[in-house]
Amino acid sequence: MEKQVLPGTMLPYAEEGGSAFRPIRKMLLQAGGFSLSQLCSLTGLEGTTIQNWVKRGWVPKLRIGKRYDERQTARILLIASLRGGLQIEQIAALADSVNLPQGGGSPEQENEPLLYDCFVRTVFRLSMEEGLTGQKIAQAVQTALRGCGEPVPGFEGRAAQVLAVMAEAYFAAQLQRRAEADCRALVSGFF
Numbered sequence: 001m002e003k004q005v006l007p008g009t010m011l012p013y014a015e016e017g018g019s020a021f022r023p024i025r026k027m028l029l030q031a032g033g034f035s036l037s038q039l040c041s042l043t044g045l046e047g048t049t050i051q052n053w054v055k056r057g058w059v060p061k062l063r064i065g066k067r068y069d070e071r072q073t074a075r076i077l078l079i080a081s082l083r084g085g086l087q088i089e090q091i092a093a094l095a096d097s098v099n100l101p102q103g104g105g106s107p108e109q110e111n112e113p114l115l116y117d118c119f120v121r122t123v124f125r126l127s128m129e130e131g132l133t134g135q136k137i138a139q140a141v142q143t144a145l146r147g148c149g150e151p152v153p154g155f156e157g158r159a160a161q162v163l164a165v166m167a168e169a170y171f172a173a174q175l176q177r178r179a180e181a182d183c184r185a186l187v188s189g190f191f
Helices: 022-031 037-044 049-056 070-083 088-095 110-128 134-145 154-191
Strands: none
Touching: 022 037, 022 070, 022 110, 037 049, 037 070, 049 070, 070 110, 088 134, 088 154, 110 134, 110 154, 134 154
């Protein structure tokens, strides 16, 4: 069986107390926020990539000196997990949308760590399924959202829609990578 890692990280998957983000949160608290080099080690991303995401506004600006907090880390993990299946602007917009009160307006909450937890629970539940369907995605999302509460009015309904799109993009990117590898293997003998 293939070793499972937390999406967007280099860490082995281990859900701790119902939260995939909890071990990351512990590291963040111990370090007083992640430095850029720590975040690069966690994600496998280049520092210039992360800095570019902040510069372009896809990741919130740093608030604690040169350290990345929970929200920024979770946003980076979501982007790293999904960039093979969606444009980064779309990922940022999806993440922002769960921070808005029902009907729009200015963001009231910073729910990226919660969104990341629900995303991880959704994709790991779906990775055990045969034959991905819209109904299976919806069921996995509902299971992942159970017990999350309603940090802002309308969160659960909006998060369900966002997580379904994220799961589709995540698995679409995996299928594309597999198709590209299979294609390379098939045509390598021809060239």
